[in-house]
Amino acid sequence: MPAAQAIRSYPARDEHTNEFVTVALDPYDMADKAAIFTAPYNQNGFLPIFVVIRNDGDQPVTLENMKVEFITVDRTKIARATQEDIYRRLARPESTPSATPLPWPKKVKGGISEKTRDEIDRAQFAAKAVEPHSTQVGFMFFDVSGISTPLAGATFYLSGVNDAKGNELMYFEIPLEKYLSAPTR
DSSP states (O other), rough: OOOOOOOGGSEEEETTTTTTEEEEEOOOSSSHHTTTOSSSSSSEEEEEEEEEEEOSSSSOOEEEOOEEEEOOOTEEEEBOOOOOHHHHHOOOOOOOSSSSSSSOOOOOOOOHHHHHHHHHHHOOOOSSSOOOOOOEEEEEEEHHHHHHHTTTTTTEEEEOOBBBBBOOOOOEEEEEEHHHSSOOO
């Protein structure tokens, strides 16, 4: 898991200064960045996005009701992939053809290693709250198979972040063009 950098070092971010919360994104769309993973997520149609949520306030914020959407340039809404979605795609079960014309159960080949399962479990953004003056990080995976340039014109929406009193904060909207147009580090 990469370490979080200073929140303002991420070009793709949305700062809510009056609510003291900032959400920043770092897509792992290039092969050199994706090399930190053992599983080939990008080759299997997933876009891993490193999500950083910083709380500079004096009260915790909860993420229990968090809703995330990746919206493409043509307004297609893509929900965050679940662990099961990722397991299924990476396992790629392939059945062997039956030698008989009878409908016998087919043997399925495939599966993912325990190491890959552990990686998926550890990498997923799983925080339920962000304590005061702290940061939570993790990856969110989106199924972008069939989209040639998923980041171009795309927007990341995050809602359902609540303050300590249970009031929902303003939603976070992050155009990924900020990431694409940023100078390289």
